Amino acid sequence: MFETSALTEWIIGHGISQMVLEILISLCIVATIVSVARYIFGSKTYGIYAPILLAISYSYTGLKYGLAITLLVILTSLLSFSILKRIRMHYITRIATNYIILSIILVGFFLLIDSFGLGLDKMSNIPPLAFISIAALSDFFIKQYIKKSLVGSLMTLLSTILVAILGWFIISREIISDYVLNNLWIIPLLAFVNILLGMFKGLRIKDYFRFRFASRDENDK
Amino acid sequence: MKMINEIIRFNKEILGLNRRNQEYVRPFNSPSSKAIADNKIYTKRILKKELIQTPEVYKLIRTKKQLEFLDWDSLPKSFVIKPNQGTGGNGIIVFYGKKKGKSEWIRPNGTTMDQRDIILHIENILEGRFSMGTKNDIAIIEERIKTDPLLKQYSYKGVPDIRIICFNQVPVMAMLRLPTKRSNGTANLHSGAICTGIDIGTGITTYSMHMKSNFLLSDTYELIDSTVDLKENKALSGIQIPFWNDLLEIALKCQKSSGLGYIGVDIAIDAEKGPVVFEINARPGLGIQVANQAGLRWRLEKIKDIKIKSIKHGIRIAKNLFGGEIEENIEAISGRKVLNITEKVYVYDKSADISKLEKYKDTKREQVKAFMDTGVLTSRIDSKLANRIGYMNAHKQFAKLEIPKRFETFKDAQEYIDKSENEVCNNTEIKRLAKIVEDGEIRVRPVFDIPIKVSDKIKITEFISTQSSDILCPITIGRSDLTGYLIDTSNTF
Numbered sequence: 001m002f003e004t005s006a007l008t009e010w011i012i013g014h015g016i017s018q019m020v021l022e023i024l025i026s027l028c029i030v031a032t033i034v035s036v037a038r039y040i041f042g043s044k045t046y047g048i049y050a051p052i053l054l055a056i057s058y059s060y061t062g063l064k065y066g067l068a069i070t071l072l073v074i075l076t077s078l079l080s081f082s083i084l085k086r087i088r089m090h091y092i093t094r095i096a097t098n099y100i101i102l103s104i105i106l107v108g109f110f111l112l113i114d115s116f117g118l119g120l121d122k123m124s125n126i127p128p129l130a131f132i133s134i135a136a137l138s139d140f141f142i143k144q145y146i147k148k149s150l151v152g153s154l155m156t157l158l159s160t161i162l163v164a165i166l167g168w169f170i171i172s173r174e175i176i177s178d179y180v181l182n183n184l185w186i187i188p189l190l191a192f193v194n195i196l197l198g199m200f201k202g203l204r205i206k207d208y209f210r211f212r213f214a215s216r217d218e219n220d221k
Numbered sequence: 222m223k224m225i226n227e228i229i230r231f232n233k234e235i236l237g238l239n240r241r242n243q244e245y246v247r248p249f250n251s252p253s254s255k256a257i258a259d260n261k262i263y264t265k266r267i268l269k270k271e272l273i274q275t276p277e278v279y280k281l282i283r284t285k286k287q288l289e290f291l292d293w294d295s296l297p298k299s300f301v302i303k304p305n306q307g308t309g310g311n312g313i314i315v316f317y318g319k320k321k322g323k324s325e326w327i328r329p330n331g332t333t334m335d336q337r338d339i340i341l342h343i344e345n346i347l348e349g350r351f352s353m354g355t356k357n358d359i360a361i362i363e364e365r366i367k368t369d370p371l372l373k374q375y376s377y378k379g380v381p382d383i384r385i386i387c388f389n390q391v392p393v394m395a396m397l398r399l400p401t402k403r404s405n406g407t408a409n410l411h412s413g414a415i416c417t418g419i420d421i422g423t424g425i426t427t428y429s430m431h432m433k434s435n436f437l438l439s440d441t442y443e444l445i446d447s448t449v450d451l452k453e454n455k456a457l458s459g460i461q462i463p464f465w466n467d468l469l470e471i472a473l474k475c476q477k478s479s480g481l482g483y484i485g486v487d488i489a490i491d492a493e494k495g496p497v498v499f500e501i502n503a504r505p506g507l508g509i510q511v512a513n514q515a516g517l518r519w520r521l522e523k524i525k526d527i528k529i530k531s532i533k534h535g536i537r538i539a540k541n542l543f544g545g546e547i548e549e550n551i552e553a554i555s556g557r558k559v560l561n562i563t564e565k566v567y568v569y570d571k572s573a574d575i576s577k578l579e580k581y582k583d584t585k586r587e588q589v590k591a592f593m594d595t596g597v598l599t600s601r602i603d604s605k606l607a608n609r610i611g612y613m614n615a616h617k618q619f620a621k622l623e624i625p626k627r628f629e630t631f632k633d634a635q636e637y638i639d640k641s642e643n644e645v646c647n648n649t650e651i652k653r654l655a656k657i658v659e660d661g662e663i664r665v666r667p668v669f670d671i672p673i674k675v676s677d678k679i680k681i682t683e684f685i686s687t688q689s690s691d692i693l694c695p696i697t698i699g700r701s702d703l704t705g706y707l708i709d710t711s712n713t714f
Contacts (some may be wrong), residue, residue: 143356201239209441
């Protein structure tokens with residue numbers, strides 16, 4: 001679509017595959033989206049790693065399949081956690097058991113799709129690593145559930161998924177990925193944007209809603 | 222345009238997370254000070270040196286071995302287990318009592334935990350499940366605070382606490398946190414506790430709020446007037462916090478000893494011991510602004526460059542600058558505004574366009590101290606100040622009039638005024654003449670109409686220009702201009 005830049009050609013010609021380069025570019029873009037979401041909008045996510053992982057996974061699974069797996073992972077985690085909560089056990093063993101239950105349910109889910117379709121016929125074409133990446137969300141979710149509350153954890157989950165969807169939307173547009181691939185100067189620009197965001201002191205958009213009751217018109221205070 | 226102005230004003234007033242971290246936490250809280258605040262054991266040790274009370278520690282459990290050999294019988298019936306480096310109240314369990322003849326302890330919601338459950342919880346603490354980062358942690362078993370009876374009636378079980386935010390050795394804002402049923406007896410705002418703003422000047426509660434329980438809006442606040450889940454809900458404003466001055470002093474001592482420039486100090490009031498510091502925070506939350514209906518940013522900016530000489534000085538500055546919420550409440554009830562005996566007022570320049578005064582903030586004006594004097598009828602202005610704001614010529618014209626320097630009686634002065642006032646006022650900028658006692662003598666002085674701004678209200682006020690040597694402030698507001706105000710005489714010079 002865009003003319004291949006000399007720098008991109010040189011990098012690809014020196015042992016870095018185009019796919020790796022594309023993933024690294026996606027990583028930079030989604031990381032910046034997470035920064036903007038946090039410091040401009042005030043959206044809380046499970047750190048920076050989870051939304052990046054989800055966005056890149058969605059780009060492999062497609063949004064429909066990705067969200068279906070995410071939903072399954074969360075529902076399974078919630079179910080297994082609420083059952084395991086009743087048993088006295090250590091944290092790591094609880095998470096490990098949760099992963100085992102999740103794996104069993106995922107297999108069951110595949111069998112269901114195989115038998116009934118459920119509108120998800122192409123599920124078997126999805127790379128397994130994308131599955132595992134989405135399944136890792138369970139750990140983030142349970143950790144926060146234990147520390148904070150179900151509502152708090154679900155809120156953060158929702159923000160994480162929304163940011164990941166936005167990331168997926170941007171990195172899966174061919175026109176954008178092609179353009180950035182052939183205009184690698186954008187990468188240092190993204191770093192610069194992050195530095196600027198890092199120094200931003202203004203109110204986050206969420207702050208306007210959170211603190212709207214706090215402000216009264218008091219001139220010349 | 223109006224919206225942009227509103228956003229700019231909001232930005233100037235409210236402290237957001239970005240600015241809190243960049244402008245206050247990072248520059249004023251050193252890593253070593255933060256390490257103290259993030260570690261409850263260090264905090265207790267440091268506060269002990271300052272003779273500040275903290276909950277008594279019964280046991281410290283650092284390893285599973287120590288947990289294995291813990292003498293459960295040596296523990297009192299009620300106690301609290303908390304992680305040393307926990308955040309946001311995570312991992313804290315309170316026990317109110319022990320079941321007779323059993324190794325089971327009773328929690329605030331009536332459920333019980335047996336020894337094995339508690340051991341598992343402590344093991345989770347030791348593994349760092351509730352702590353900052355992923356490092357192992359220490360479990361603290363400490364005294365349970367017995368709530369002060371006054372505050373007890375406003376909270377659903379648990380222990381209410383008072384958070385005071387201090388900056389640059391000045392208490393800036395405070396709130397009372399009351400546990401609710403939703404917060405499961407904890408005083409954590411995010412868990413659903415009620416937060417009530419406190420007037421720094423008096424220690425009396427003002428506005429209240431809690432976080433919305435609605436799932437999607439759970440990170441936003443809702444203003445409330447009374448408690449929400451008690452048998453008999455009580456109004457939350459107007460509660461006098463006990464030991465108020467002591468609490469302010471303790472908060473400042475905590476700041477001094479921890480070295481945190483920007484700090485949130487959580488203090489509970491024990492029924493027997495009085496104020497007890499729960500913990501200190503290096504990154505106190507910002508919800509306190511909603512509870513106080515006031516922004517933190519302008520308060521912090523106001524005291525940023527003040528040099529504080531002592532704890533008492535810091536408290537005095539806080540009370541003078543940030544006290545006053547209660548006065549506004551009085552105003553709401555009585556319909557009258559409260560003025561201090563001395564107030565800062567703006568005096569506008571003679572050249573200022575009166576019709577545009579309210580519109581343009583950059584109109585030439587001078588901020589001066591005014592003394593509220595109900596003993597005089599007409600307001601007075603120091604002639605030097607009047608000269609500065611454009612009445613120099615008027616004074617020169619007045620001087621040329623050859624008015625006697627003093628009169629024997631008021632009657633003589635009045636006769637003189639009646640005789641020459643018309644002529645004087647027609648040819649000069651003087652509005653009228655007035656007779657006053659100045660330095661023990663009866664004199665006739667010029668009167669001017671000068672716009673001033675008192676307590677957000679611009680008003681054209683009649684001033685007698687005076688040369689008196691014993692004038693307290695450049696402006697004295699007389700009783701004819703004090704109609705509709707209440708004077709608070711507690712804040713003297």
